[in-house]
Amino acid sequence: MKTRAAVAVAPETGLEIRELTLDEPRPDELRVKIIASGVCHTDAIVRDQWYPVPQPVVLGHEGAGIVEQVGSAVSGFEVGDKVVVGPSFCGQCEQCLSGHPMYCVDFYDRNFGGKRGDDSTAFSTDDGEAVGSHFFGQSSFAEYTNLPAHGAVKVPHDAPLELLGPLGCGIMTGAGAVLNVLRPKPGSSVVIFGTGAVGMAGMLAAKAAGATTIVMVDIVPERLEFAKELGATHTVNSKETDPVEAVQQITDGGAEFALDTTGVPPVFSQMTKSLAVQGHGALVGAAKLGTEAPFDIGTLLVSGITVSMVVEGDAVPKEFIPRMIALYQEGKFPFDKLTKTYRFDEINTAFADSAAGTTLKPIITF
Template identity: 85%
Template structure:
């Protein structure tokens, strides 16, 4: 069948909306009519080749849609089901079997290989040229796409699909790092570096978990003000104030938990120094391959801190995404306040607004 899709053709170049051929779904796949897809920082860095992903390719990995066709080997799904699509994983390796599919031993191949295991792609041009597909198991910047069924999460019939796509990556990453990895106790303190969608999702999760001191750090005053509005108890403009000194003063020695959503080496270093004795910090921000960050092992040795590098919130999407939906419905996780919708034709404006920081979480609607 034919489908329109936004194709990444070169680094730092606008995506091109093209009409492509979409092949038949494999026995283990679903064909999904996309309703909406979030735009994530990872889409931008892959477009710009921070990671060596083959182009041309259809990106997008925060998709939500309606099942149109069910592969012959798939059970548990029917045509018409509403789904949010998460990352791909093998379901068979030690990490998948132990409940940590986001650390699948072939996660990179599955999500950045932009092809099926047999080397085929779902998309092609009229001339027969292969176009990369299955980015994060979905390539959701397309009106129709074929996805591995294991990555799809059924959601209730009344679920607002135009809103829920980012639960499959950006919102899951920030909130999952807090709820699944850091696990702040009620009454505890946490510092979060970065007030983008991932950082704000982490903040909302910390609030839902009962943290009583929530410190947000950024260099954009408007975002810090918005963080206060959403529940931050303290904000620090790191252009004006040393965040390490500020958090020690606020907490009386250092935060119990910390989250770095920036992937900036200097910020990572600040996070490690902001923790109190036996504090726990997590890094979720993506950096270019080979990026190294300073870590003062001499001074920090006696602090007993724990630092965890986290991918996709260490979530089990079929369990975690419904939990986030329930928290949202209960009014305890208002991530909808982070979003702004754009028509598919304006996808490049959504990328630009995200890069400029004027929109926290763009969502493309089809």
């Protein structure tokens, strides 16, 4: 069939909306009519080739839509089901079988390979040129796409699909790092570096978990202001104030938990120094391959801190996405306040607004 899709063609270059041919879904796949797709910082850095996903490729990995066709080997899905799509994993390796599919041994190839395991791509041009697909197992910047059924998570029929796509990556990353990895107890102190969609989702999750001191650090005053509106107890502009000193003072000796959503080396160092004795920090911010961050092993050894590197909130999407929807419906996880909707033909504006910091979580509607 024909479908319109946004194609990444070169670094630092706008996506091009083109009409492509979509092949037939494989036996283990679903064809999904995408209703909406979030834009994540990771789409921008892959467009810019921080991760070398072959181009041309259809990006997009926060898709939500309706099942149009069900592959012959798929069970548990019917035409008309509403789904939110998470990353692809094999379901058979040690990591998958021990409940950590975001560390699947095949995660990179499945999500950043730009094609299926059999080397085919779902999209092609009229001239027969292959166009990359299966980005994060979905390539959701398209009106229709084919994706492995195991990545799709069914959501209730009354669920607001136009809002839920970001639960498949950005929101899951921030909320999962807090709820699945850091696990703050009620009454805890948490510091979060970066007030983008990932950091804000982490903040909302920390609040839902009962953290009572939540410090948000950023260099954009408007974002810090907004963080305060949404529940931060303290904000620090790290362009003006040393965030390590500020956090040590606010928490009287260091935060019990910390999250770095920036992927900026000096910020990672600040995170480690902001922790209390035996504190636990997590890095989720992405950096170019080969990036190193200074880490004072001399001083930090005796602090007993733990630092985790966390992919996709270490979530099991089938378990975690419905949990986030339930918290949202209870009014305890208002991630909708982070979103702004754009039409498909405004997709490059959505990327630009995200980069400029004026929109936290753009959602493209189809």
